[in-house]
Amino acid sequence: MGNSYAGQLKSARFEEALHNSIEASLRSSSGDPQPVFTQLYLQPDQYPSNLEDTSSPPLPYLQGPPPDGCCTIDGFCQAGKDLRLVSMATESIEVPAGFKLVGAKSPSIPEHILVCAVDKRFLPDENGKNALLGFSGNCVGCGEKGFRYFTEFSNHINLKLSTQPKKQKHLKYHLVKNSQGALCKGTLICWKGTTLTMCKMPCGTVVTLTKRERLKRSIQSIIRFPQWLDSTCCMFQYKKYIHVMFCSFFPGSLLSLSNQQPPLVSGVIQPQPITAGETVIIPDNLLNSSGVRPVLLIGQGTLPYFFGNVGDLVVSPLLVSCYKGRELNEKTLASLGMSANQLLTTETMILLTLQYLARLGMEQIPLREEFEQIVLKAMLCGPNGPPVSPAQLPWLARMEASVSGGGVQVLVSHGSLGEGISESLRSLSETPPQQQQCLPNYVLIICTSKSGANEFCVLVLGKYQSRALAESMLTTNEFLKEISYELITGKVSVLASHFQSTSLGDNMDKQLVRYQRKRKDRVVQPFQGHLTEYIHSQEAAAMVPESGPGEPFLSLVARSLLSQVCAIADSGSQSLDLGRFCKVDFLILVPPSHVLVHQTVQRIRQSGVLIDLGIEDASLALQKSEKYVVRLDAEVHTKMEAFMRKVKQNPYTLFVLIHDNSHVDLTSALSGSVCHGELQGLADRVVNCPEVLEAINLLVLQVSCFPFTLQSRQSRISTQNEVHWPNTDDLASPKDLVYFGLKDYSRSLQWGVASPILRCDDAFERMVKTLLERHPHLHSMVIRSYLLIQQYTEALMALTAAPSLRDHVTPQTLAMVEDLLSIPGRSRHGCGHMLLVRVPSLQLARLAQERLEEARDKLGLQYRFAVLLGSPAAEISLPVHFCARLRAWRGCRNEEWVPHSYEDLEGLPCIVILTGKDPLGETFPRSLKYCDLRLIDSSYLTRTALEQEVGLACSYVTHRVIPEMKTAAGREERPTDDERSSGETADHDELQMELERPPSNASAATRTSGSTTENGVSSSSVLDKPSSHSDPSSSRNIMDSCSSPIRFKQECDSQAPSSSATSSFSSASSSSSSSSSPGAQKPSQSTQAPRECNRTQVFPRTVVLSRAAYALLAPEMLGQPSSASLLPHADVVWSSPLRPPVPHALGGAEQSLYYRQWTTARQHHADYEGPAMPHSRRLLLSGPPQVGKTGAYLQFLRILFRMLIRLLEVDVYDEEELEDDKSKVPAVSGPQWPDVEDVRKLPFDLYPHDPKFRYSLNGTELLFYYGVPCFKAEEEPLKRNTVSVRLSLFAAHNAFHHCEQCHHYSEPAPLSDCTFHAFTFCSSMLGEEVQLHFIIPKAKEPHFVFSQQGSHLESMRLPLISDKECNMLKSPIFTPTTGRQEHGLLNIYHAMEGAEHLHILVVKQYEMPLYRKYWPNHILLVLPAMFNNSGVGAARFMIKELSYHNLELERNRQEEQGVKRQDVWPFIVMMDDSCVLWNTHQPGPEGNRFTCEEVDFNLRANSSGLLLCRFNHFSIMKKHIPIGGHKDFLIKPKLMRLETPVRVCASQYVCAPDSEHTLLSAPAQFLLEKFLQSCSHRLFPLALCNSANPVLSIDSYLNLGPQTCYMSSRPHSVNVDHQGVLFGGLLLYLCDSFVISSLLKKFNFLKGATLCVICQDRSSLRQTIVRLELEDEWQFRLRDEFQTANCSEDRPLYFLTGRHI
Secondary structure, X not given: OOOOOOOOOOOXXXXXXXXXXXXXXXXXXXXXXXXXXXXXXXXXXXXXXXXXXXXOOOOOOOOOOOOOOOXXXXXXXXXXXXXXXXXXXXXXXXXXXXXXXXXXXOOXXXXXXXXXXXXXXXXXXXXXXXXXXXXXXXXXXXXXOOEOOHHHHHHHOOOOOOOOOOHHHHEEEEEEEOOOOOEEEEEEXXXXXXXXXEEOOOOOOOOEEOOEEEOOOOOOOOEOOOOOOOHHHHHHHHHHHHHHHHHOOOOOOOOOHHHOOOOOOOOOOOOOOOOXXXXXXXXXXXXXXXXXXXXXXXXXXXXXXXXXXXXXXXXXXXXXXXHOHHHOXXXXXXXXXXXXXXXXXXXXXXXXXXXXXXXOOOOOOOOHHHHXXXXXXXXXXXXXXXXXXXOOHHHHHHHHHHOXXXXXXXXXXXXXXXXXXXXXXXXXXXXXXXXXXXXXXXXXXXXXXXXXXXEEEEEEOOHHHHHHHHHHOOOXXXXXXXXXXXXXXXXXXXXXXXXXXXXXXXXXXXXXXXHHHHHOOEEEOOOXXXXXXXXXXXXXXXXXXXXXXXXXXHHXXXXXXXXXXXXXXXXXXXXXXXXXXXXXXXXXXXXXXXXXXXXXXXXXXXXXXHHHOOOOXXXXXXXXXXXXEEEOOOOXXXXXXXXXXXXXXXXXXXXXXXXXXXXXXXXXOOOOOEEOOEEOOHHHHHHOXXXXXXOOOEEEEEEEOOHHHHOOOOOOOOHXXXXXXXXXXXXXXXXXXXXXXXXXXXXXXXXXXOOOOXXXXXXXXXXXXXXXXXOOOOOHHHHHHHHHXXXXXXXXXXXXXXXXXXXXXXXXXXXXHHHHHHHHHHOOOOOOOXXXXXXXXXXXXXXXXXXXXXXHHHOOOOOOOEEEEEOOOOOOOOOHHHHHHHHHHHOOOOOOOOOOOHHHHOOOOEEEEEXXXXXOOOOOOOOEEEEEEOOOOOOOOEHHHHHHHHHHXXXXXXXXXXXXXXXXXXXXXXXXXXOOOOOOXXXXXXXXXXXXXXXXXXXXXXXXXXXXXXXXXXOOOOOOOOHHHOOHHHHHHHHHHHOOOOOOOHXXXXXXXXXXXXXXXXXXXXXXXXXXXXXXXXXXXXXXXXXXXXXXXXXXXXXXXXXXXXXHHOHHHHOOOOHHHOEOOOOEEEOOOOOOOOOOOOOHHHHHHHXXXXXXXXXXXXXXXXXXXXXXXXXXXXXXXXXXXXXHHHHHHHHHHHHHHHHOEEEEEOOOOOOOOOOOOOOOOOOOOXXXXXXXXXXXXXXXXXXXXXXXXXXXXXXXXXXXXXXXXOOOOOOOOEEEEEOOOOOOEOOOOOOOOOHHHHOOOOHHHEEEEEEEEEEOOOOEEEEEEEEEEHHHHHXXXXXXXXOOEEEEOOOEOOOOOOOEOOXXXXXXXXXXXXXXXXXXXXXXXXXXXXXXXXXXXXXXXXXXXXXXXXXXXXOOHHHOOOOHHHHHHHHHHHHHHHHHHHHHHHHOOOOOHHHEOOOOEEOOOOEEEEEEOOOOOOOOOOOOOOHHHHHHHHHOOOOOOOOOOEEEEEEOOOOOOOOOOOOOEOOOOOOOOOOOOHHHHEEOOOOOOOOEOOOHHHHHHHHHHHHHHHHOHHHOOOOOOOEEEEOOOOOOOOOEEEEOOOOOOOOOOOOOOEEEEEEEEOOOOOOOHHXXXXXXXXXXXXXXXXXXXXXXXXXXXXXXXXXXXXXXXXXXXXXXXXXXXXXXXXXXXEEEO
């Protein structure tokens, strides 16, 4: 039958009687059933505790297949009719007499309720009794009737059950209609009976309850709470419940939250069913009688059932997570530095709770985050004494509560928590109103059971605290719905009638009408006149004002973004290949705000980015800017489909999808809905759709000033892909502007000024408190709004027609309105300030606009200031005469121009009532002076919600207006804020080199575009001083600074070219001839610095807050936690009840890591079911509000495009080679290469031709002797000329290059695929054995010869001259490189056209791991450690020595195989790591032929008989690479005593031995060479500019400045003829045994010529003097001995000078 309980029918013989009873009951005309047998009723006391048999796993219910053609969709009946409650809520359903509508639950769609009509005789009554066995029901969808079995009915409505159908299990709810007539879920069907109990207790601070009574009242509704409630689950369950209570949809309805199982959240313990416990009746009219809706804070233990007037009690899980320390796992405890034995006992938790509640102020509410930190500190500190026993707890609790002055009371029950709760509610309801002030704010209820375990909870009875806690539980959407409900249903009528009268008791409307009649048709003069001066309305409308007189560090942020994009491309994940793109295109997604769309379009127009990217013509860029900005509204899908088609059709264009203000809506597409008039979930549908995620030519850039909701554990953005706005203190801002952000507002309270810029209107708060007590049923924002409207209305009246009202308006309101009205009257321009009033509710905002406009017009002020409704869903609507005034200020000739953004209202005196759930990123003009945020109260208890409201006031201000205590010390010593995040600054040297090009003329005038355009800054000249008392001269300055600036005239005329601009009232005029450097860029109009800095200053805006918001933004003043400690966003939850404090004093990167560890996304969050790994092509740009993020990402697009172009270009040196007419060797045409003997006959060219030897010598000609150039002392080379050329297909590339052809050339290989080999040979030059190390990949081993065992490297194979393989390069290529593992052009695959070649990288020992990482397939030749500080000459020397030795080994090896020695290929190629292109070259006047000239190396090689060849028909291009290479060392003192760098002159590079001289940190050889280069004119004076008497240098060349003659001491060396030459000096540099006395005696020297002997130590120096018999012809003095300025561990060099006798 499907409805019988096993064991409930005594025998099967009753089956027939059962059928007869059912049939008789159905045919009966009476309303009550007429049973035949009482056994046929379901007996509640015999119900099993679990309706399912859990002894065995459930078997699928056997049922036949549905008839053919039937509908089987979940939620529909077999006839295809929709049965879901969400669809049937407003449908008209015919219910037969005796039937009731109930809700059935289907396991396949648990989120839906199915509507059914069931005979109420088969349903239990309110006591859970009198339900007939069996079933009778109808289908409300298709109308089919007469279902006699629930099994049959369950099949018809497609329940698809896996167990036997039972009505008790699947029929869950009664369905009722709410006050609006919609069908909704009601009480649970009470299939079980319930035993109810109640407790009775006397009043007192600590009371013990022992007596219990049975309740005999009927049960109207029951709420049951699980024993343990997770915060996530509680919020999920109770938010719906709270909304029901506030809207009073279901008075006395049954709400069983224990049966609403929320979706499983990872890491969250779900509530478990508990047995029926204590039951508590909530007294009737509790809220009406006491004025309090109590809030029950869940603690530990079993909560009772609640029934009765459940709408007057709020259950909050606010602190429940703080008591769950025992649920923390070992890993979490370890991260907190704790162990399990440090967890607190229940007794300690109770005492901590009491301490916390006792110290809260009268206008403070408990904050979860604050209490969690208290619990954490208590755990870390550990117990201070023996544990508290349950017996000690009552009197210890009483002692803790006694310090609160009656604000906290303790109640102890020995029965259950329900007893204490019941007595507290009864006492509250029975307390007379005149005695309610004596009630405590908090009652902590403790239940001590016989088992010794303590349970507790907190009942909040304070009027302010209970209301604030209840309202804080509602989300923004929920409390806006509640406000709408109160306005629509007329609940505010009593409040509205109260405010129909003025504070003096007069009828406000009648008073305004009387004032209107009194002034007749006259109005207050719009400007340049006092408030008492009236003119005719027509004259006022015709008044036109006179026309007025005529970016910081975006590049760093843009470059950081670009650097991150490059990092993505270089990550090796192959997710982004920048080398394939040649264009950039973009689309900007913004929240659904018309004003924000126009604002962003203006940024694009001003930046000229469309022209710079080459995607729009200059003539059409202004008109087509709008198509690049899309609102996230209902039309976004069509526009995104068109954009994605472009992405697919243009694979070689890199597209950037910019999601601006991405924190506004992150609801998942599955949870999205229409909420408060806005579509939710659209961003998820667009940004996270598969097409966007899979497009390889699409980057996603999410931009946010509050990115916390994007930084949870499930974040789709990698931490490496986050770019945080840098610290503004470290960067120079133009026009002396500094950013003034959230932390600055908090710190401004320490300035000590009388009128702080961050304020709390205490008088207004006192009025609010009184009204809240009178109207406990209304939401506090409704009350605040009505009071705020009255305050502004009476302020207008007090300043014009009713001065007696002055004392009834708060001073803050009066000052703001007075400033608004008086400033326009002091100037012929009519400029004034903007007053921003934030009203989140659209209905209340419209009410405020209507009331203020009505009062303004009746007072004759309609031409004095404007009242605007700032709604995201609407355009700006401004009266005609105000539009005319704006056009006059702009000099605009287009009569159709109207303002589209708030920035267009610059200088207009107005009140802007900004509405909407959240601020959406709109920028306000500099004339904004006041931000009224008095409606933002305890409903905004998340960090994002609160800080984004205050972010409306953030802006750039003049640096000198900030008090000295902040500018002098605070800005230098204070820690970095979240908005001044110290994001890691990457090395941008190469980017700077490649990207800083002159911009196009189209964007030169407005290069920053949005750098400071997002920042409206105040321009008042006094810091919140009433305008009526200000100095007249300062007033004139105010007029000049507030005047509306003129942006490009094309915005008004739509005719002028983009480079034309007119002057601005308060900013420097823009010009198309602006500096071409990105740093010299013009701020946009909203934050342009004043034209005359000595006249106008930009001040911070004044922010007026509610007390609740003020307490969180001024925590140091009130001892409360700051806003940064709050939950970061309503869409995330804390992942652990205990965690370290938020590092809000650190930068954005550290905060991101914190939130990624300690927050998780809620179920409705778009990241909740995101991918396991972050998306590789998604970036996040975070920066403080109004700092200039729009301009930054537009600049990023520009430099990204330049980089893509630069990837196809390269800067090469463009210099003419040096020529010497005196010694120029004519070109000799010889036979074809390579005839070695013919090459040997060619003369050696002693003249250096490389352009790098061209130095500026102040007009002096370069002097050479034997081909050696003359360098003057301390002359720095000029910057070498470069030219940009397009890369060909045969260019060399760096490590950033990736393509299909050469991926095998540089792709990583396992480390095991390389072998390490040592190669030892004897160097005649060094006089000792040298051991080099080869790292050889397995694939390159055939190029080498190994021993038979295969372990010893014998030689490197050389080909034969006779080999004819055309696809192989014979000469091994050696490339010495250092510091350029990424930027060196070491990928020569394309340059070699794919030909086989042997390429060996010569690296220093300490750099070997880096080069091995980036070039795993290259052969590495690792130099010994002694060469770590050597230059490129040492590397080339070792290559020469190795190659010479290897040639001999190969000749010997191949000679044994019958090959002639001269047939072995003798040539190698030494190539720099900057060679990018080369080709054949026809000689001509342009030169630029390939040379590889190092003077010392070439002289040594030539003298030793080696052949050095120059390619006269070969041209090479060398790339300018500023990174790495063989650069000079930074010479600085070894021990830095001062932080400031000290310049060390060249004369300090050497010192006397053993002297107390400043020791330097640089290699000894480097110090010596620099000293000789700079001071050789004093060391060798006879050779100075004297070509007849050069300095003789034996075996080495050093740049001495004067002429130098090189001679080799080696036998059979080739030297120049020195007969008859008198040398002016002798240099012996580390001479070896080949230098002997007889060799030196072959040379002749002038009398007085200078000798310089250089050795490695003092002993070698003396031995060399003796061995060479130098004292015979040279005179030495002890004082002429020197050493390099090194410490002994750095091994200084010693030298001795002497004079020739």
